[in-house]
Amino acid sequence: MSQEYLTTEELAQRIKYDARTIRERLKDSVLLEGVHYIRPFGGRKILYIWEKVEQDMFDHATNVAFAVPMARGGVCRG
Template identity: 55%
Template sequence: MNQTYLTTDQLAEIIHYDSRTIRTRLKDAVLLEGVHYIRPFGGRKLLFIREAIERDIGKFSASKAPGSRMAPAAGMGIPMANGGLAHG
């Protein structure tokens, strides 16, 4: 499978986020190293994997949709500030 690698600025153009937001808020929070981006040759430069990001970009929103099979059952957790649920 071929993968398309994007710089931070190229990704920003595609998903309509500021490149600084990608580096400071999305990287390592929702964009994970080895899944959504790589560091070629162990360096500092980041290359984002377009196909992985396109595959996963809507998953968080989909899990929040009413009636979603991904949504947890009502009363099955404590809502957290980051949008997740604490169980137990």
């Protein structure tokens, strides 16, 4: 199993988001435990699985073309 694990700060640098935004807005709503990140050895430290994050970003980016933008920044997909 060769996956690349990133800290919150390393992920923030890669996806050009603030680390605080990742912790407060994306974690547990967009980035899910067991899918996008793990807590090794049952500890408090969070490691993000880069391949899963990257794949989801790509999947969502390709679906945006079929979305209708809404007034408050959301989108309607259907």
